[in-house]
Amino acid sequence: MSIFSNQEFDNHEGVYSFSDPSSLMRCFIAVHSTKMGPASGGTRFWTYVSDEEALTDALRLSKAMSYKNALAGIPLGGGKGVIMRPEESFNRKDLFTAYGKAIDKVGGRYITAEDVGVSPEDMQTIKAETHYVAGLEEGIAASGDPSPHTADGILRGMEEAVKYKIGVEGLGGITVAIQGLGHVGYDLARRLHNVGAHLIVSDLNKYLTKKAKEEFNATIVSTEKIHAQEADIFSPCALGGSINSDTLPDIQAYIIAGAANNQLFDNSVGLKLLKQGILYCPDYVINAGGIINVASEISGCYDLTWVDGKIDKIRSNLKEVFEKSARSRTPTNEVADSMAREMLR
Ligand code: NAD
Numbered sequence: 001m002s003i004f005s006n007q008e009f010d011n012h013e014g015v016y017s018f019s020d021p022s023s024l025m026r027c028f029i030a031v032h033s034t035k036m037g038p039a040s041g042g043t044r045f046w047t048y049v050s051d052e053e054a055l056t057d058a059l060r061l062s063k064a065m066s067y068k069n070a071l072a073g074i075p076l077g078g079g080k081g082v083i084m085r086p087e088e089s090f091n092r093k094d095l096f097t098a099y100g101k102a103i104d105k106v107g108g109r110y111i112t113a114e115d116v117g118v119s120p121e122d123m124q125t126i127k128a129e130t131h132y133v134a135g136l137e138e139g140i141a142a143s144g145d146p147s148p149h150t151a152d153g154i155l156r157g158m159e160e161a162v163k164y165k166i167g168v169e170g171l172g173g174i175t176v177a178i179q180g181l182g183h184v185g186y187d188l189a190r191r192l193h194n195v196g197a198h199l200i201v202s203d204l205n206k207y208l209t210k211k212a213k214e215e216f217n218a219t220i221v222s223t224e225k226i227h228a229q230e231a232d233i234f235s236p237c238a239l240g241g242s243i244n245s246d247t248l249p250d251i252q253a254y255i256i257a258g259a260a261n262n263q264l265f266d267n268s269v270g271l272k273l274l275k276q277g278i279l280y281c282p283d284y285v286i287n288a289g290g291i292i293n294v295a296s297e298i299s300g301c302y303d304l305t306w307v308d309g310k311i312d313k314i315r316s317n318l319k320e321v322f323e324k325s326a327r328s329r330t331p332t333n334e335v336a337d338s339m340a341r342e343m344l345r
Contacts, residue, residue, distance in 0.1 A: 001052050008059035013039075015059070016106055020098035024086035027099055028055050030062035031109050032078040035344055038108060039079025040134070040294065041065035042115025043099070045122070047085045058082040064261055065291070067340035068284035071317055072310060074295040079110040085117070096122045100129025108132050113146060113294045116239070120145065134297045135290075143297035146290030147183035149307065150259055153289025153314045154184070155191045157281050158233055160315040161255045164322045165279050172196035177231035177253065179223070180238030181208040184259040184287075188237060189216055202226035203238075227251055236260040243269050248276070257281040270331030282336035285317050 003015050014031040031039040041062060048054040058080050066078025083099055103112055103126065113135035114123055126133045136142040158176070162168050176192055177200040178185050189199055189212050199218035202225070203209050212218040227234055227242065228250035236242045240262030243251070248269065256263070256278060263283045264270055273280045292310040296302050321339070325332045 001055065003055065003059075006052075006056060006059055008056050008063070010059070010063050012059060012062065014106075014109065015055075016102075017055075018098075018102035018105070020095075020102075023094035023098040024088060024090045025083065025095045025098035025102070026051075026086075027081060027083040027102060028058040029081045029102065029106055029110050030055075030058040030079060031106070032059075032062040032080075033066040033344055034077040034109060036066075036070055036077050037075040038111050038132075038298075039065070039077040040069065040111045040113065040291065040298065041078060041080040042113045042135075043081035043083060043118050043126075044115040045083045045085055045117030048082075051084070054082050054084050061261060064284045066344060067337065068288050069291060069295075070340045070343040071285055071336065072288040072292055072295075073313060074292055074310065076111075076291070076295050076298065080115075081110070081112050092122070093125055096125035097129055100126035100133070103132050104130035106132070111298055113291070134294045136297070143293050143302055145183065146293045148187050149293040149311060150184045150287050150290035151187035151191055153292070153311045154188055154235070154257060154259055154286055155195075156312060157286035157314050157318050158192075158235075158255070158257045160318045161257055161279055161281050161322075162232070164319065165255055170195065174198070174233065175200065175229075175231040176233045176235055177221075177226055177229040178202075178235045178237055179226045179242060179258070180236070180260070181205070181212055182237065184290075185235075185237030186212065188235065188259070189218065193217075200226070200229045200231055229253070233257055236263045241265045243273070243280075245269075248272055251276070251278060253278070255279045255281070257286055258283070259287045261287070264333060267333060270333035274325070274329070274331045279322065280332050281318055282321060282333050284340075285321060285336050286314060288314060 062080035175198040181203040193216035234253035235258035237259040244265035
C-alpha cells in the first residue's frame with residue numbers, strides 16, 4: 001500500500017495511521033490542509049475490505065472537507081478520520097477510547113466530529129481522551145448533532161436550485177426522492193413536508209420508511225429504484241457514489257441535491273449530468289450546514305446567528321456555481337472545485 005501513488009493523494013499535509021491491538025482499533029487520520037485553520041471533518045466508522053480502501057476514503061474525504069470549509073467561509077482546514085470496523089467482536093468503548101488517544105497524538109492539527117457509523121456516545125468516549133473533538137451534546141459551547149443544520153442548508157440549497165432551474169420560489173408542490181432517511185435524510189424529509197413538498201423515500205431500514213409514510217405521507221420505493229423516480233429533485237442522503245454509470249441513464253429528476261459526501265462516482269459523471277440537463281448541486285457546497293455549526297463550537301463561543309448567516313450563504317455559493325457553470329459550459333462539480341482551489345491557493 002502506497003500513500004503517494006494513491007489516486008486520491010493530493011499533497012496532503014499529513015497522513016497518520018494508528019493501531020491499538022488490545023481494542024482492535026485501526027484508523028487513518030488524513031490532514032489535507034490547515035491553511036484556513038485546524039483541519040476538521042467527521043470520523044467515519046465503517047467496514048472496509050482493505051487498508052487501501054480505508055486510506056483512499058480518508059484521503060478523498062479530507063480533501064473534500066478542505067474544499068467544503070473554504071467555500072463555506074469558516075476558519076477550518078480539511079481533515080478526516082476513518083476507523084476500520086473490526087471483523088472480530090470488539091468492545092466499542094475501548095475502541096473509541098483508543099481512537100480518542102490517537103486524535104490527541106495528532107496534537108490539534110485535526111479536530112473531529114461525527115460521521116457515518118459514529119454515535120453521540122462514541123463522541124463522549126473520544127472527548128474523555130482529547131480536547132480536539134466537537135459536535136458534542138454537553139459542555140462549554142456544545143453544538144449538538146450537526147445533522148439538522150446540514151438538513152437546513154440542503155433545504156435552502158434546494159430552494160435556490162429550483163429558483164434557478166425553473167424560476168419557482170419555494171418548494172411547495174415539488175416532488176423530492178430521498179435516498180436514505182438517517183440523521184440528515186429524516187430531518188430533511190420533515191422540513192420538506194412542512195413546506196408542502198411531496199416525498200418519495202427509500203432506506204434499508206424499514207422502520208424509518210414506515211415512519212416517514214405515517215408522518216409525512218411519503219411514498220416508499222425500493223432502494224434499487226429510488227434514483228429512477230419521476231421527481232423534480234433526487235436527494236442522495238445515504239452513502240457516496242450513487243450517481244454512476246448504472247444509475248445515470250435512469251435519473252428523471254432535473255436537480256440533484258443531497259447530503260451524501262462524494263455523490264458522483266468520479267469527476268467525469270459531472271459532465272454527463274451537464275449533458276443530460278441535470279443541475280447538480282455539488283455535495284460539499286450544499287451539505288456544509290453541519291460543519292458550519294461545528295465551527296461555531298470550535299470557536300469556543302457558540303453563536304446561532306453566525307451559524308444561520310453562514311448556512312444562508314449556501315444559497316449564494318450555489319448561485320455563483322450555477323452561473324459560472326452556465327457561462328463556461330463546465331460541470332458544476334468542476335466549477336466548485338476550481339473556486340475552492342482558488343481560495344486554498
Ligand atoms: P446516517 O448513517 O444517519 O444515515 C444514512 C442512512 O442511509 C441510514 O438510515 C441507512 O440505512 C441508509 N442507507 C444506507 N444505504 C442505503 C441505500 N443503498 N439506499 C437507501 N438508504 C440507505 O448518516 P447521516 O448522518 O444521515 O449522513 C448521510 C450522508 O450525509 C453521509 O454520506 C454523510 O457522510 C453525509 N453528511 C452528513 C452530515 C451530517 O451532518 N450528519 C454532514 C455532511 C454530510
